[in-house]
Amino acid sequence: MSKYHFNDIEAKWQKYWAENQTFKAENNSEKPKYYVLDMFPYPSGAGLHVGHPLGYIASDIYARYKRHKGFNVLHPQGYDSFGLPAEQYAIQTGQHPKKTTEENIARYREQLDKIGFSFDWSREVRTSDPNYYKWTQWIFIQLFESWYCKTHEKAFPISELVKVFEEQGNTNIVAACDDDTDVFSAKDWNAFSEEEKQQILLKYRLTYLAETEVNWCPQLGTVLANDEIVNGVSERGGYPVVRKKMKQWSMRITAYAQRLLDGLDTIDWPQPLKDSQTNWIGRSKGASVTFKVLPPTPSSGGGAGYRLTGDSKSIKMLLKKAKEMRKSPTQAEKKLWEELRKKKLGVKFRRQHPIYKYIADFVCLEKKLIIEVDGKIHDFQVEEDELRTLTLTEKKGFKVIRFTNQEVIESIDVVLNKIEEILHSLPSGEGQGGDYIEVFTTRPDTIFGVSFMTLAPEHDLVSKITTPEQKAKIEAYVEASAKRSERERMADVKTISGVFTGAYAEHPFTGKPIPIWIGDYVLAGYGTGAVMAVPCGDQRDYNFAKHFDLPIPNIFEGVDISEEPFEDKVNTIIANSDFINGLNYADATQKVIEALEAKGQGEGKINYRLRDAVFSRQRYWGEPFPVYYKNGMPQMIALEHLPLTLPEVEKYLPTEEGEPPLGRAEVWAWDTTKNEVVHNDLIDNKTVFPLELNTMPGWAGSSCYMFRYMDPTNEDVFASKEALDYWENVDLYLGGSEHATGHLLYTRFWTKFMHDRGYFKVDEPVKKLINQGMILGESAFVNYCSVSENVPPILISSELYNKQEENTKDSNNRPKYLDEVFKISKKYNSNNEVASLVHLKSHADVTFVNLQNELNTEAFKNWRPEFKDAIFITEEDGTFKVSREVEKMSKSKYNVVNPDDICEQYGADTLRMYEMFLGPLEQAKPWNTAGITGVHSFLKKLWKLYNSGAEDSFHVSNEPASKDSLKTLHKTIKKVQEDIENFSFNTSVSTFMIAVNELTAQKCNSREVLEPLAVLISPYAPHIAEELWERLGHEGSISTAPFPVFDAKHLVESSKEYPVSFNGKMRFKLELPLDLTPAQIEEAVMAYDKTQEQLQGRTPKKVIVVPGKIINIVG
């Protein structure tokens, strides 16, 4: 009987570690620091299964190894404890999610403790703890109080932006802001009301409120982020998702798009993970090009909308003012108007016409030309005028020219000539118009290959530009594609569909009309929702053109495009393209962009696929926003009044009015005088205001948690500067690859932000990251037949069922087991034998199945009522076998293996080593308990090595070890150290096995070898290592004992058993001294009789000798 009582040993040392706080990390230490972290676990109700600890074991081995190597190791653990499952459970059962969360955490902790992890539990954090989420709220406020300057590529306090606005307006600011942000001057700014100012600042803040189109899931009653939707349905629950407009908090992550991309080069993460972040950010370089929409032909008539060029908010005021101005023109204005209205210049002008927020003196809408005639008054407001010109040119696409009163009165002809000249230089167009289609293209070089344009069906311009003839068709198409779910549109990539709008755009260089189509292969959400189609150079455009018989002009030199488009950028030589003929991709692109810029019809542009992240959730179990609303504008609650804790509600569902669950709270108003939460009845919107009803999403609490661990109990600041500076960032982060674009991108974003604002020393959260593979479950299945209602299910053992051919009777050519089935069903008076027989398959709980796949039929019958009376058709030997399939390990698949059971039966050290032994860390692999006995007996052998005395008592001698034993030890030290550093834990388990096998064979019991061996194995099997360490006479924990040092001298060999190959095939081995020269080796080999035997008289052409490696004889 082995005396390795693992249960006692493990309980003893787990208690010792807890009592002595063995793994507590110090924030002040002479030692170098090392930070090892596991991805934040969500404490689910199902508890841990054997798949979960895989990563924790690997990181624990590394953390323990680093302690032996003399590092001050930070290895904390905590819980990402806000989240949907607890809330769903609360909705179903009415229990407070706090309660179930605490129960789940207690269960997790119990399970974790049994596996012997070296976590520093004194630093535990929980995202749902108010003392923790106080700081999540604080970070939110920091984001709200910041804006992103693109000139410096950095976030700054919003107060600095206000200062700039007060002095210069926003003309000199290049910031990450909303697209519809207007230009204003310092004078404008200072004249704005407080509310207007706040409205504008929201457009700059890094977290902002905006009406956004969101993914609304009615069943879950919440908004989902893009990465929470899989195949058009919610990731959790699989419910349908629809598009809906809502007022939401958003995070301006797009500001950081480029830095998130650049930062990837500085971190040691798996390439696939980096790739998915790169794809997610989706940077593409190209140009934005503006196409003018040609006005409809006269017969088609024009739309009514074209004249409405004024800003809708101020149009009434503008029209009134314009009317007054028309009544009293200046002398110069009158004179110019008389000339212009005669249409001498061939185009129609309007006078005193509202354009956007201004009134232009004269405007030609079709040419987008504004003529201003200035009196003296303008001399005093040069700055204002410049701003106005800037707005009209840059934002609204007008060309503005200015004349003085004097010029008009004294030399009207010169003025008219000038106007005419400018009119000619502007894009042509007859009649009225003024719509533009902006597209983004990565191939500006192919602009001469454009033969049509395609708009997304949802594009704003569609209804506006469609001609009456095409109206019915277009409307039908738009309606049809709106009805098609995202999912359908995604799944159906083969169908080519679209409709011609009847309208044409003008090519910016050739001036030729280009037909405008709509088609749902163009996505409204990407770029501008419109493409310039170049069928000769793009597969989708090519397909579309072929399908609708549109022209496919070839603009590539020496390329045949009759069968397929030419999508290669590298080998492109442009032809048939005016001024870019003969150029390659890069040069042509450069030239086209220059030409577009000169024309004011485009510019070089970098486009990102990344969208701002919606941050509001209509949920109860999440962080409350530290926000109340004053006149509809959000206000932040000051840090000293935080945390703002979750209110109590009677139900965890949305209100009848569709408000989030917090709408049910009765005490949820902010008193600005008392600075506390008060009853809603007190809301007067003077000193008491309503609080925000949304809560934060799951990633809020997990985006900076690794930094809070550095100083988790600090009540004054997020974490002290000393702690943040000392620990810097995570050195090693372990977790699954499913977080690639969610958690890991948001974490990087927040870290960069906190770095910008001076809180963090680093701007990346994690230096090295490793994805561990999933451990899969081996599900068990039973096959059964259902005959009719009065016959209980008849189960067929899997080998009978699967080997149907072998078991087929010749007579009626049907599987033998069916005879049995019919016999049984007859007993139940079932007369319809075959007609209603259904073959079914069902999961069986893996706990009813043994290693030989035999089912415990009694347990199975008692398991579920529908199998209560089940009849079993067994194998010939009377056993009933199940079939096995590898699936994800999950409660619903009844294939969960609980680590507690393994610890109970074999011990935590066995579990730890076996999980590592299963295979490479990053690889997915099925859990199969079969091999665990091998690891367990290894530990028993290890134990025996130290306890080889009488009756298995402890026995280690102080005699020097044998040469062989030392060689074994040092070979092991070398390999294990290399393996740990390469995260190749499976191979070091094998190495330990070899070492123990060898030492056992050598009957080694020498302290000189066994003491370092205990340290070597302690990261893997810490309990047994502690126990042996203690028995070796040491006081205290083994955890900081120095790692044994490898000494190569023990591995030096004097001879080598050379494999001798003939033409590359190994025939025999020959032992030779290592100090021979190649020539001596050759001589020795050729003299060897076996060599001559192989050669059979032939003379070798060549003898290859690699000293210390191999000998190969050729010929």
Added chain:
RNA sequence: GCAGAAGUGGUGGAAUUGGUAGACACGCUGGACUUAAAAUCCAGUGGGCAGUAAUGCUCGUGCGGGUUCAAGUCCCGCCUUCUGUACCA
């Protein structure tokens, strides 16, 4: 479609720069101990062929080529599986 990873005995998997393919473990077979079982220990174990045997030969790392004295490893072309991603202009 694109990107990445992988494919080796009955099974999980080793093989570090091209240098003895199958380490280590499971399973299986035989044996020892035992009234028996479990546990433990010992031996064997990629396929095929020849031989009483020691042993020898031969095939063999998804498939087809190639480079090399030598290829699981490098190159070219394909097949399959897994993961991620997608009308991204």
